[in-house]
Amino acid sequence: MKDYPSQWVAGGFTCRRIPARASDYIDGRLPLGAQVRVGLHLASCLHCRNYLTQLALVRDTLEQFPPIAIRPFDRLRLRRQFARVHPQHPFHCDHV
Amino acid sequence: MNPVATTYPESLGHASPVGGLATASTGIPLSQEDRSLIARLRNGDEGAFDELVNKHHSALIRMALGYVAAREVAEEVVQDTWMAVIEGLPRFEGRSSLRTWIFGILIHKAKDRGVREKRHTTFSAFESYDDDNDEAVDPSRFQPSGEWAGHWAFPPQPWDDQTPEKLLANRQAVNAMNQAIDALPKTLKDVLILRDVEGAEVKEVCEILKITETNLYVRLHRARERVRVAVETCLEGRPASL
Numbered sequence: 190m191k192d193y194p195s196q197w198v199a200g201g202f203t204c205r206r207i208p209a210r211a212s213d214y215i216d217g218r219l220p221l222g223a224q225v226r227v228g229l230h231l232a233s234c235l236h237c238r239n240y241l242t243q244l245a246l247v248r249d250t251l252e253q254f255p256p257i258a259i260r261p262f263d264r265l266r267l268r269r270q271f272a273r274v275h276p277q278h279p280f281h282c283d284h285v
Numbered sequence: 286m287n288p289v290a291t292t293y294p295e296s297l298g299h300a301s302p303v304g305g306l307a308t309a310s311t312g313i314p315l316s317q318e319d320r321s322l323i324a325r326l327r328n329g330d331e332g333a334f335d336e337l338v339n340k341h342h343s344a345l346i347r348m349a350l351g352y353v354a355a356r357e358v359a360e361e362v363v364q365d366t367w368m369a370v371i372e373g374l375p376r377f378e379g380r381s382s383l384r385t386w387i388f389g390i391l392i393h394k395a396k397d398r399g400v401r402e403k404r405h406t407t408f409s410a411f412e413s414y415d416d417d418n419d420e421a422v423d424p425s426r427f428q429p430s431g432e433w434a435g436h437w438a439f440p441p442q443p444w445d446d447q448t449p450e451k452l453l454a455n456r457q458a459v460n461a462m463n464q465a466i467d468a469l470p471k472t473l474k475d476v477l478i479l480r481d482v483e484g485a486e487v488k489e490v491c492e493i494l495k496i497t498e499t500n501l502y503v504r505l506h507r508a509r510e511r512v513r514v515a516v517e518t519c520l521e522g523r524p525a526s527l
Binding site for chain 1: 330339367421443450459462502506
């Protein structure tokens with residue numbers, strides 16, 4: 190898609206002003222007016238669309254980031270402490 | 286590691302000395318999932334405790350590393366945190382979510398440990414970070430003047446067909462992301478870990494870190510941008526600074 194400076198004017202933002210609003214935009218947190226203005230800019234700006242796509246990809250990848258497993262010895266020690274402080278009740282109750 | 290006898294107020298993540306669960310009074314209602322989990326924990330269900338550890342351990346370690354320098358020390362801080370959780374559960378009133386309580390304990394312990402070790406001299410050194418108005422994206426990537434002023438001079442290139450799964454399968458990209466996260470200032474790291482890695486709600490993150498939503502998003506964007514640049518450098522071979 191080709192960029193048209195006149196359309197940025199219509200949108201009200203230059204590319205440089207987009208990143209500051211990018212996380213709010215991809216998380217759907219911008220006020221409606223700002224969301225429309227960013228949307229208008231994105232409609233004519235491939236580079237900013239790339240930027241937002243990358244940012245969203247980073248966010249979505251972090252959500253699935255590989256976990257750090259607890260060390261086996263630490264887990265064992267915690268289980269022992271848990272069993273000592275919270276001895277198992279014969280009848281479980283799901284309500285508090 | 287010392288056995289944990291200390292209890293923590295729910296305001297800083299602390300169990301108050303009364304049994305039973307109150308209605309949450311700090312803005313985040315205790316979820317049904319939390320209530321059910323707490324009931325199982327109090328009944329001595331070890332499976333429930335394993336679930337709790339598995340759910341939060343990664344984020345706790347990553348956050349602890351914002352306060353202490355060594356991974357080994359971070360592991361100890363998190364172990365101390367879990368011990369405090371075990372000891373404090375009978376007195377947990379539910380005035381905050383379980384996550385808010387646990388991360389509150391971690392921050393308290395990690396700050397204490399970090400100060401004692403004097404590895405991170407002062408925390409205020411990082412706190413001023415949010416006061417500056419630096420742009421998240423390097424200004425030299427934009428045209429400074431002319432008809433195209435404010436337009437990208439060095440635009441982001443498309444990452445064709447990239448998905449989270451493909452990115453996670455790329456060891457170099459994962460290493461780059463990990464290094465970028467490790468290098469974040471504490472104030473940015475806390476927000477990124479809690480919101481994007483741990484998946485906490487915005488209000489919960491604000492409650493844990495005692496910051497406003499506006500402040501949270503300023504920090505979150507700066508943190509995401511630094512990780513994005515790390516991935517960009519890895520995928521495109523672009524130098525970190527243009």
